[in-house]
Amino acid sequence: MSERILKKEDINKFYEAASKTYKFYGPVREKGNIIFKEISNPEDLVLDYFNSKIPPKEIVLPRTETLFEYEMKGNDIIINDDVVPDEKVLLFGIRPCDAYSFTLLETFFKEGKYQDDLFIKRRKNTTLIGIGCNEPKSTCFCTSVNTHPHDKENVDVFLTDLKDKYLVVPISEKGKDLVKDLNWLEKATEKDLEKALKLSETAELSIKTKLDLKDLHEFLMKNFNSELWKESSQSCIGCGTCAFLCPTCSCFDVIDEEDKYNNRGRRVRVWDTCQFCIYTLHTSGHNPRPGRIQRFRNRILHKFSYYPIKQGLIGCVGCGRCIQYCPVNNDLRKIINKFNELKNKEKEEMVVA
Amino acid sequence: MPNPYVPKLTTIKSIKAENKVNDIKTFELVFKKEEDLKEFNYIPGQFAELSLLGKGECPIGIASSPTEEGSIKFTIKKMGTVTTAFHECEKGQVVGVRGPLGNGWPVEDMKGKNIVIIGGGFAFSTLRSLTEYLLDDKNRKNYGDITVIYGNRDSGEVLYKEDLERWQKRDDIQVVLTIDREEEGWNGKVGFVAPIVKEVAPSSDNAVALVCGPPIMIKTTIAVLEELKFKDEQILNSLEMRMKCGIGKCGRCNIGDKYVCVDGPVFSLAELKQMPNEY
C-alpha cells in the first residue's frame, strides 16, 4: 500500500523537506485574495481555502514571460534563448480542476507542428500536489467537463483533506519518488481510505450545476450565426476578467522591450485575450471580429467547440471563476443552458416531424 | 529542445524601392550562418516572422522563390510599428527571421494543371514567388499554361517591374497587367481585375486559380471565377491575419478552429466556405 498520512501539524516538516529541492508554491491569503505564491514561511500557507483567485497556470505560463534576451556588442548580436530557469517547482494544494487545466494546456502547447518548449520545460519542472475539493461551490461544474472534485489523474501526488490530516496518494512516478523520500510519513489505514472515498462521493454529489456538454460543439458551430449570441453578449463589457482568471485561457501577446542605453533588450509575452478589440485588429484597420458579439462568441466557441474539434476535449475545467468574477454577471452556465434548450427544442421538433 | 520563438539572424543585403510613393520596399536578406540557410526550406506562399530586435515582429510573405538560391526576399509595405522600422533600415542591418511558416501554395497538387494567377496591388509578393518558381527550368514542364493577371491602382504601384518584363518576354507564360484608370504611356489593360479575369482567363478545365489581393478584389474576382465554372476546390486564396507567434500558440489568428498561421495562409474556397466568416 503506497498511501500515507500527512498530519496537518507536520506540514512544516513537509515544507522543510520539500523546499530543499523545490521552490515551494502554495495558497496564501494576500489582501483577502487567495493566490498561489512562493512560500518562504510555511505558516503563511492557507489550508482552509476553496480555490485561488488567479489560477495556478501563472506558474507555468507567467503573466509576463521572457521569450529570449539579446545583447548587441558592436556588430554582433548575442541571443540568450535559455530563459526558463532550471529550478524545480512544487505546487502544493492545486485543486483537481486546475490540475486538469495543466493537462489541457500541455496538450495544447504540445500539439501540432510546433511545440512551445518554454511551457513544456516549465511544466516538466513542476510537481503538482493536488488536494481534493471537499466543499465545491455552487458555481463549480467540474463533473460536466470530464473531471471531478477528487480527480487524481492530473496530479503527481493527491491529498485528501481528512480534517486533521491528509491522506497522501502518490500518483505519477514523480509523485512516488517524492513520497518515497518522505519516509517519516505514517501509513494510511483502511479507515482513512474509506473516509477519503466517502468524501469524494459526497463532494461529487454536492455539485449542483450540471451542464450538458455532450455533442454541444457541433450544435454551437451550426448555430454560429444564432440570435442567441447577440442576446447573451449584450451585457458583456469586453474586459479580460474571464480570460485572465481562466485556468485554460492561454493566448498571449508578444512585445519587444528595448533598453536603449545598454544596447540590449528582450522579447516577452504577456497574457492577452480575445475579448479585446486590438487582439485581432489588422494594421490596415480591418478587424475580423469587430464587435462584442464576435469576440464574446469566439471565447465560448474556443472552449466548447474548437477545443473539442481539435483536441477532443472540452477546453473548460469547470472551476467557475468566470461566473464568480464577471463584473456584469454574464453567466456562462446561462449561455450554455440557453443553447441546450434550443438544441432540445430542435430535437423535439425533429421527433414530431 | 530549441526555443521556437528565437529568430535566426540575417543581414540586409540590398533594399529596393518598389513603387513611386516609396512605401513598399523589397529587402534581400542573407543568413549569417550557412546552416540556417540550408534549414530554411520553403515553398512559394509561405511566410516568415521578420523581426527587428527591440522593435517587434511581423509576419511577411516570402517574395523570393526557392529556386533563387543564396538569399531570401521580402516585400514590405510601410504600415505599422515594425514595418515602419523596416523602412528606416539600412543595408547591413541585422534582421531576425523565423520560418518558413504556414502551408504555402500547394505546388505539388498543382502539377499538370493550367494555372491562373490573379493578384492585386501589394499582395502580389507570394504570387511573384510562385510564378518565379513555376517558370524555373526544372519546374516549368510539370505545369500547363500559366496566366498571370496583375492589377494595380496606377502604374506607379506595379511591383517587380523587371521580373514582369522578363516574364513578358517569355512565350510560355501570359502576363496581363491592368490599372484602374487610364494613364499616358501605359501599354497594359485598363480596368478592375474582375472584368479582366473574365476577359482573359482560360477555361476552368483542369485549371486552378490563385487569388490574392484586397478583400473587395477577392470578392468580385471569385464571383467572376464562379461564373467561369471554376469549382470551389479550384480557387485558392491566401489570407491575411493579425499574428504574433506564427506557430499556432498565441491564439489570435483563428478562423473557427483553424489557425491561419499553421493551417493557412492558403485556403481553397471550399475550405473557406466551411469556416465561419471571421476573416
Next chain:
Amino acid sequence: MSNIQKENEEIERFIREVSRDLFKENKVDLIIGYGKGSIPFNTTPIFISEENDIDKLIWNNFCYINLSRYLLPSLNDFIRENKDKNLKIGVISKGCTARSIIQLIIENQIKPENVVIIGMECNGILNRKKIEKEFGDLEITDILINGDNIIVKGDKFEKELAFNDYLSELCKACKIRAPPISSKVSDIIVGKSQEVSSIEEDDFSDISEFESKSSEEKWAHISELLKDCTRCYACREACPFCYCNLCFIDQNLPTWFSKTSNLGEIVIFHMIRALHVAGRCVACGACSNACPMGIDLTIITRKLEKIVKERFDFTAGLDLDTLPPMMTFKMDDKEEFMLEED
C-alpha cells in the same frame, strides 16, 4: 438610516412603475436596468423591450454597474446596429448614472433625444469585494438586509455586518444621489431628481489623510494597492468614459507604454487613465466594483474630483451648459504650480 430593505423595495416598486408608464405611453423602445444576478451579491444589466418583462427590473445595493456605458454605439453592438432607428432608450439612473449620461451628451457621444433618464434616489452601493474578502473565499449563499445591518449567509455561517461599514467609499462621500436636474435636461428626466442648486458642497476630507503623506509613503501605498492588477482592463471597460476606439495602452505607433506586469507600467496605466477621465469622471465607482482582484480605486477617483473642483470649480455631469475643464481654458487659471524664480 432607518430601514434599508424597505427603501430598496420602494425604489424597486418606483422604477417599475415609472418604466411601466413609459412603455404604456410609448415613450421608450428599450429600458436598460438591473436584473437579478446568478450569484447572491451580483446584479446583471438587462435590456427590456416589452412591458411584460418589467418585473425583471430590480433594485438592491449591488447595482454597481454604470448603465450609461451601454448607450454608447461604439460599445454596444445593438445600439450601433439600430443607430438609424433613433431608438428611445430609458436608463434606470442613480445620480451618478444620470451625471455620466449628461456628460456623454456634452461630449457628443449620445443624443439627448435618444435617452430617457429614469431617475431614482440611490441609497448606496455595497462594496461586494470588501464583503467577499471578509469571508476569505467561503461561499456566500445569500445576503439579506436587516435594518442597518446586512446578514451574510453561507452554508456553515451567518454573520451580521454593519451596512455603513461596507458601503462603498464613494457612496459615503456622494452628495448627488438622484439625477441632477436643470432646465436643459429637464425634458429627458422622469422620476426622481434633485435641483442642481440644492447639491451640498463636498469637503473631500476623506482623502486629506492620504494627501498629507510623504511621496515615499504615497508611492508605497499606491504600489501596494495596484500591484495585484492583472491588466484585464475591467476598470477601463466598465467606465462609461473609456470609449476611445484605441486606448493609449493599445497604441503602437508609437508604443507609449508596455503591457507587462512590471509595477511601474501598471501604475502608469492607472495614472494616465485617471488623467484621461479627469473632469469627466462622475465617481460612480464602476471601475472599483468591476475589478476582479478587488482593487479599490476610490482614492484616485476622489482625488480627480477634488482637483477638478478646486482648480476649475467644476463637477462633472451636472448640466449641459458648463463646458468640462479639459475642453476649455481661462486666461486667469490658477498657476501656482508653475516654476518661478526664487
Next chain:
Amino acid sequence: MNEIKNEDLKVNVHEAESNEEWEPKIIAFLCNWCSYAGADLAGVSRIQYPPSIRIVRVPCSGRVNPFFIVKSLTDGWDGVIVSGCHPGDCHYISGNLVARRRFAILKDLLEFFGIERDRVHFMWASAAEGERFAKLVTKVTKLVKGFGPNKKFVKKW
C-alpha cells in the same frame, strides 16, 4: 508569475547621494517661439547654467502630450521641464493656456501617485528671458539633484 516582489516596492532614492559626482539628466520640452529662443539667448549671452538638460524643441507647449512627460520618466530621465510662452504670448494664441490646465492636473496626479513634486516642472520663459531660463534650469537641477535618481517609474532590467 507576478514579477513584483515586496522589496521592489521600496525605492531608495538616497542610494546615489553618496556619489557626489552624480548629475541629474533632465529633459526639457521647449516651445519653438519663446522658450527655445530663450534658451538660445542664454547660450549666446554666455550665461552659465548646469549642463544637465537636453532640449527637445516642440512647436508649442500645447504640443506636449502628458505621455511625453510620463514616458520620459519611464525611460529614466531624472527630471522633466516643459516651458512655453507666457500666457497671452502664445504664437498659436491659446496653446499654452490649454497646456496649463493639462499640466495642472498631471502635476497634481503625479504628486498624488508618489512622484516627487519637483521632478516635473512647468514654466514660462519668453525669447528675451535668457537669464530667467538659466536661473530656472539651475533651480530645477538643484531640486532634482536633491531627490537623487528617478527610480519609481523606471523599467527594471
